Structure formats: structure tokens, C-alpha cells
Amino acid sequence: MEIGTIGAGDFAQAFAKRALKIGHKVKLSNNRGPESLREIVNQLGPGAMAVTKEEAAACEIVLLAVPWDNVPETLANLQWQNQILIDGTNPFHGKARNFTPANVGNLSTSQLVAALAPGARVVKALNNMIVANLEADPVVNGARRVAFISADDEDAKKRVETLLEGFGYSVIDLGNLRDGGLMQQAGGPLAGRDLFEKGERHE
Secondary structure, eight states: OEEEEEOOSHHHHHHHHHHHHTTOEEEEEOTTOGGGGHHHHHHHOTTEEEOOHHHHHTSSEEEEOSOGGGHHHHHTTOOOSSOEEEEOOOOEEEETTEEEEOOOTTSOHHHHHHHHSTTOEEEEESTTOOHHHHHSOSEETTEEEEEEEEESOHHHHHHHHHHHHHHTOEEEEOOSHHHHHHHHSTTSTTTTOOOEEESOOOO
16 A cells, blocks of 8 residues: 655654555655655665655545644645545644644644545544654554544544554544544543553454
8 A cells, every 4th residue: 555644754754664564655745845855765765755745645545744833734735535644643833842732622633634634534543652652563562552543434444443453553443533533632631641452352
């Protein structure tokens, strides 16, 4: 499968490494253009390529991994035709350690992302993980690291669940974009939690 990333920072690169490891191809993009990504793509190795935002957005699954303040500008003018958009963002102004929580009212960030990306099927995922945890082995002492997902589109949610299970995670469905998104995004009870699950879950 070809997976696109909008954003090519540490988080997107960690995600790309996971996807490449199990045989997917990854098209990375940023707001500075493909030439600026040459070194990153070379480090990621075979299966990784640098593309424009538009080319990344045309993949069947796309990861949104840009700072919250950049989301509206990043998504503006992109065309979506039923692609799955994984929203890995958190509502913070600023970058790194110099950030403040953003006020998004009683909506989840993913509901705002969905409004800015009409035609995309938005799935909230991975935003509870810091880069180090995304890079780390998903299985520790026989327990699998937990990844949360939320979405209004059940088929899109199932596709992302299958992808993340392929990465090695134990996936927990938190429901729809609003309720599940509020639980897992920054400020919610599951934000930043590094949880593991022993054994196999049965639906």
C-alpha cells in the first residue's frame, strides 16, 4: 500500500519507519517541497519517496503530522476523494516545549480537521504517542503497546486498525470522532498515556 504523510518531522518519520518495515511504500511531503526531503528519504531507505503535498494527499491512507497552528494552511486547497486521513495532531500553539493549549471549544481536533478536509475520511490515531514510543518496539515483555483510534466512518476506522495492528500495536476503538477524539487528544484522559495490553483481545 502507498501511504502519504503531510508533514515530515520526527513524528512522520517514525511513522514512516514503521510502515516501511512491514512493506508499505511511503510518500513524504512538507511545505518546503520535495527537494528539502532528499536527505530524510535517503535515510529512510527503499520504499520512501519525497513528493508534493498534493501527491501525498492522493494516497489511499494519509497521515497528517504538522503543528496545530499549521493545520488550516496545510489542508487548504487539497482535494480529497474518500482518502483516509489519519489525524495525528494535538491542539497546541507553538512547537516543542514552548507551547500552550489551544482552545477548540467542545469539539475534538479531528472534527475541525474533518471540516477542513471535506471528502476525506478522518480517523484520529497515534496522537497519544510521543516519537520515542512510536520508534520503540511495540511489544515489551509479551505485552503490546496500545494505540487508540476514533472515527465516524467504520470502514476507514477498520482500515487504520488493520494498519496499526500490522505495526504490532494492540488497537482500542474509542468510538466516534467527537467522543473518542476528546478522550485521546491533548487534555483528554488518555492523552500521553503509554499503555500496554497482555495477551490477545477478543471482540
